[in-house]
Amino acid sequence: MTNRQVLLLIAAFVTVTLGSFIWYVATWDADKRADATSADAPLFILAQKLPPEAPALTTGTLL
Template identity: 55%
Template sequence: MSNAQILLLIAAFLVLTVGSFIYYVATWDSRETSLIILPKILPPEAPNLSEGAIV
């Protein structure tokens, strides 16, 4: 492979990576994000933070 082909492969990889990250951020809906891990870590008497309880 020539240097130009290697540089094109690197550029294509970077464009694909950055483009997919921008797409992920642009389409991310924080209201759909749920805190699945918290109920497993917190003891039963702890407030339920996934329900939006104020501490």
């Protein structure tokens, strides 16, 4: 491969990558996305991520 072909391949890759990102952002619809809040997260995941000194209410354990 010549240097020109390599540069064209790199330019094509960058163009496709940027183009797909721009298309993704341009067609983004926030209404179709599900809200990912901490209230929806399973309690066992929250308990693993919170430090041991976290209040009992945030870990989902009973008082």
